[in-house]
Amino acid sequence: MTIKKKTLYFLITILFTQIGYAKSISNTELISVISEQRGLTQKFLKNYSMIGMNLGFRNPKESLEKEIKIFDENLIILSKSNKNNKIKKMLRKINTIWKDEKKVLIKSVSKNKIKQLFAQNNKLLKEFNSVMKELNKISIINISSKQEMLSQKIMALYVINGSKGLNFKVKKELNKTLKVFKKALTSLKKSSLNSATTRKKLLRVSRYFAFIKMQISLKSVGFTPSLVHRKTDIILELMKSITAEYIQTTKGKK
Numbered sequence: 001m002t003i004k005k006k007t008l009y010f011l012i013t014i015l016f017t018q019i020g021y022a023k024s025i026s027n028t029e030l031i032s033v034i035s036e037q038r039g040l041t042q043k044f045l046k047n048y049s050m051i052g053m054n055l056g057f058r059n060p061k062e063s064l065e066k067e068i069k070i071f072d073e074n075l076i077i078l079s080k081s082n083k084n085n086k087i088k089k090m091l092r093k094i095n096t097i098w099k100d101e102k103k104v105l106i107k108s109v110s111k112n113k114i115k116q117l118f119a120q121n122n123k124l125l126k127e128f129n130s131v132m133k134e135l136n137k138i139s140i141i142n143i144s145s146k147q148e149m150l151s152q153k154i155m156a157l158y159v160i161n162g163s164k165g166l167n168f169k170v171k172k173e174l175n176k177t178l179k180v181f182k183k184a185l186t187s188l189k190k191s192s193l194n195s196a197t198t199r200k201k202l203l204r205v206s207r208y209f210a211f212i213k214m215q216i217s218l219k220s221v222g223f224t225p226s227l228v229h230r231k232t233d234i235i236l237e238l239m240k241s242i243t244a245e246y247i248q249t250t251k252g253k254k
Contacts, residue, residue: 025081028247031136033074035145035243038128039236040071041121042152044105048117049159050225051109057226068105071098087134094127114160115168125149138250140191143184144243147205150181151235155228158216162223178213185209188242193249198242205238 044067047060075098078091101120104113129146136142157174160166188194189202208231215221215228 025077027135028251030078030081030083031132031141031145031247032244033077034128034132034135035148035240037071037074037078038125038132038145038149039152040067040074041124041128042149042156043067044071044101045114045117045121046152046156046159046229048105048109049114049156049163052111052114053159053163055159055225058229064105068102084134087131090127090131090134094124094131097123097127111163111166114163114166118160118168118170138246140188140193141243141246141250143187144239144246147181147184147188148236148239148243150177150184151232151239153177154181154212155225155232158228159225162225174216178216181209182213193246195245195249198245201238201242205235205242208235208238 044064047064047067050058050060051064075091075095079095083091097120101117101124104117104120107113132142132145154174154177157170157177160170161174185202185206189199189206194202212228212231212235215224
């Protein structure tokens with residue numbers, strides 16, 4: 001292949017790549033991406049804190065690296081999709097916050113940086129919550145999707161709360177998150193949109209959540225991050241499935 005042909009091939013490849021990114025994606029796909037981004041903010045906090053505490057199960061360092069890559073890829077998808085100006089403005093703000101947070105995440109882990117990361121995560125989460133509300137007006141989807149994120153937030157706060165030598169406390173925030181999760185779960189279980197399958201999945205979520213709450217509240221149990229990690233990840237997958245069912249059930253509704 002000549003140099004001119006190689007150059008032409010390269011330019012065509014770039015062109016088609018850009019066209020692919022610019023292609024509009026559905027609201028359902030956007031909701032899925034935003035849901036994942038919200039969950040990833042808490043996974044960052046969880047895995048960063050685990051590394052800081054020398055908790056090596058589930059390989060938090062490798063997980064953190066993968067999650068940063070997924071988060072970046074999702075931001076590209078969001079930035080290239082066709083949206084209104086209000087959402088574009090929100091996404092620009094998210095990118096600004098993310099640049100600062102990413103600098104912390106890719107450097108050597110320091111316990112002293114967990115408080116800073118916690119604050120940055122809250123800012124990111126606030127903006128993604130705003131984007132979700134703008135994209136989706138169906139309450140049950142917002143509630144279910146938020147539960148995905150809260151499952152990871154519970155684990156992140158549990159790890160931080162069990163860490164020694166930190167310069168801030170998160171016990172109140174952990175208790176508050178548990179209450180929010182429980183209230184939302186009660187609301188979802190009462191929904192008339194629940195199919196038999198959805199009800200079974202929500203029952204499983206309830207059982208796992210009750211177990212996690214017991215592990216956290218009973219001092220005699222001690223610090224059991226591996227066990228809580230496993231249960232919160234199961235809840236995450238169940239809630240993803242439940243959210244997908246609600247999206248399918250409410251398709252076409254406003």
